[in-house]
Amino acid sequence: MKPERRGFLSGLVLSTSALVLAGCNKIANSSAVDHVLTSAEAFNRRMGHFFVRPKSLAREYSRADISRFFKPNGSIAPDNPADASSTPAYRAHVASNFADWRLVIDGLVEHPQTLSIADLKAMPAKAQITRHDCVEGWSSIAEWRGVQLARLLQKAQLKPNAKYIVFHCADAIDKNDDGSPLFYYESIDLEDAFHPQTILAYAMNGQPLPVPHGAPLRLRVERQLGYKQAKYVMRVEAVDSYKRYGQGKGGYWEDNGYEWYAGI
Amino acid sequence: MADHSSNGGAAGPTHKVLVPRHKLATRITHWINVVAFVMLLLSGLAIFNAHPALYWGQKTDFDHPWLAMTATPAPGGKLVGHTKVGGADFVTTGVLGASPGVDGKPQARGFPKWLTMPPYKALVDGRHWHFFFAWLLVLNGLAYLAFGFWNGHLPKDLWPTRQDLKEIPHEIVTHAKLQFPKDERATRYNVLQKMAYGGVILAFIVLILAGLTLSPRLDAGFHLPDLFFGRQSARSIHFILAWAIVAFLALHLFMVVASGTWNNIRSMITGRYAIEVPETSEGGDHEA
Numbered sequence: 001m002k003p004e005r006r007g008f009l010s011g012l013v014l015s016t017s018a019l020v021l022a023g024c025n026k027i028a029n030s031s032a033v034d035h036v037l038t039s040a041e042a043f044n045r046r047m048g049h050f051f052v053r054p055k056s057l058a059r060e061y062s063r064a065d066i067s068r069f070f071k072p073n074g075s076i077a078p079d080n081p082a083d084a085s086s087t088p089a090y091r092a093h094v095a096s097n098f099a100d101w102r103l104v105i106d107g108l109v110e111h112p113q114t115l116s117i118a119d120l121k122a123m124p125a126k127a128q129i130t131r132h133d134c135v136e137g138w139s140s141i142a143e144w145r146g147v148q149l150a151r152l153l154q155k156a157q158l159k160p161n162a163k164y165i166v167f168h169c170a171d172a173i174d175k176n177d178d179g180s181p182l183f184y185y186e187s188i189d190l191e192d193a194f195h196p197q198t199i200l201a202y203a204m205n206g207q208p209l210p211v212p213h214g215a216p217l218r219l220r221v222e223r224q225l226g227y228k229q230a231k232y233v234m235r236v237e238a239v240d241s242y243k244r245y246g247q248g249k250g251g252y253w254e255d256n257g258y259e260w261y262a263g264i
Numbered sequence: 265m266a267d268h269s270s271n272g273g274a275a276g277p278t279h280k281v282l283v284p285r286h287k288l289a290t291r292i293t294h295w296i297n298v299v300a301f302v303m304l305l306l307s308g309l310a311i312f313n314a315h316p317a318l319y320w321g322q323k324t325d326f327d328h329p330w331l332a333m334t335a336t337p338a339p340g341g342k343l344v345g346h347t348k349v350g351g352a353d354f355v356t357t358g359v360l361g362a363s364p365g366v367d368g369k370p371q372a373r374g375f376p377k378w379l380t381m382p383p384y385k386a387l388v389d390g391r392h393w394h395f396f397f398a399w400l401l402v403l404n405g406l407a408y409l410a411f412g413f414w415n416g417h418l419p420k421d422l423w424p425t426r427q428d429l430k431e432i433p434h435e436i437v438t439h440a441k442l443q444f445p446k447d448e449r450a451t452r453y454n455v456l457q458k459m460a461y462g463g464v465i466l467a468f469i470v471l472i473l474a475g476l477t478l479s480p481r482l483d484a485g486f487h488l489p490d491l492f493f494g495r496q497s498a499r500s501i502h503f504i505l506a507w508a509i510v511a512f513l514a515l516h517l518f519m520v521v522a523s524g525t526w527n528n529i530r531s532m533i534t535g536r537y538a539i540e541v542p543e544t545s546e547g548g549d550h551e552a
Contacts, residue, residue: 025366028382028389040395052485059487067323131323131495133480136315136387138324139495223484257388263481264395 034257041259048263054191058222061129061141066205070132070140072212075171075184078232079211085171087181090232093170098216103200107166107237109156117202117216123147126199134226135258144220146201150194152236158190162238165193166245167219170232173252186230187242187250187260188221197222200233225262227253278447278540285451285537289411293404294532300401301513303393305506306381309374310390316361316374318503322494330500335362335372343370398475405468421453422462428455444523446540464512467505474502 027033075085079094093101098117105113127145134140149165164187172181192198198221202209209215214231221228228251242248247255254260286294317329330350335343345361347354357363358376365371366384377383381393412418435456444450453461477488477498492498520528531537 024381024383028384028386028393034389034392037392037396040392040399043399044395048479048481052481056484058480058484059489061322065322067325069326071324071326131480133478133495134315135391137311137478137499138315138317138319138326139322141323223481225480257392259391264476264479 045261067140076212078171090170104235105156108159108162144201145203146199166237167230168235277543282536285531293408296404303397307393310380313374314387318500319496333361333374471505474498
């Protein structure tokens, strides 16, 4: 081989390794790079929607498949005054066993609703044993019982310009820059909102929903990852855009860079 | 130049000529694949670090991982890294379980910062790198397969013939002795190469399917976990196959060096490969 060609190849190998060793942190921290990388998100969402029909069902399991230990994640102790996610209002609801707790359904709806747990339990129930996939990689299986979100939205009747459903939660997952509590929130589109397995669950494995899992009410949107399954749901709001909440990305974890459509 | 190799084929004086070896499509897709696989490995390990444990089955039995990397505190603010495989527990401080973070301080982390992209602990950024390069790998792989069938590379060059299968014992012996043909036979894949490269293509396909199984959206359409005996098994298989490809890569690089480093690398860049032919024969460029 010609010496200059060999020199070129060695130079290429050496400079590439130097770049890799010294630059990984710098490259990874660059927002321009992140902008390019996150362009893949749209492909993930489009391919998921292209290959899987809007009404396709998540797999349901048998009672024998239920996890003996279902890992609670995110806020897990808003009933504990020492926990950062806790608020006096939520602790008062726990103390009264959610007797005065009301689910509010408002926003772009014709008939806003205020419903107690008893009101929700009086509606036709939907139960499903499904797999919960955390973005961290683990999976747990549980039985959920609740009311189909579609049923609640039909009751409230969406206005034609409603495009998304935002879930406002009672747990202070974080703090705003001014130190005020930052409450968890999430959002889904109407395809998922009207999916037959999308429910607001008040029971888990035959028991009232435990506090670590989102008492008294949590969202189950079964074809997405765990962080979409908002816990401690207080208010369901129909909106035309979720941009006005948080950093405008549609949810607490989305504001921290995670994908809005958590299909993988 | 004289050929003294017993494996070189032609007796008598020979000279080197450059002959075409790898097609342009093969070369381009090869190098894109190198970049994509390395980035997918590093970002995959960053994602693994968010929950550095692996399980079998559909769901996670947190008490019974088959592989787990953990950190336990030790006196003086130190961390001891443990790697548990099945029932065995190894102390792997500094590499697995606990190693210095980007600030240099000991940190609980599965794989060390020099094996993850990004080097700092961030599942969110690991996912961004992973999905970007996953698309690059898939599109590049589809282009490779399309060209491979269109120009005949896959059926002609990679599919073993009946004669190839008979040569397996002989090839194993010559490979073990690190004897490689230097004449025109070197322009074709031998049967062990065909099996290794075919195996890697298959491993990539299963690896990608196991990765897609981790998608709850795709699972709703295809029931993919049934293919891999559950979602947690799919995650384990995804991990194992990634390391199987790393093992292939180590062997591949060893063979590149053993059979002529620069000649091999040049043939994968310019497409031209130097072989030895008898003095009397014609054709090919004389190497300077």
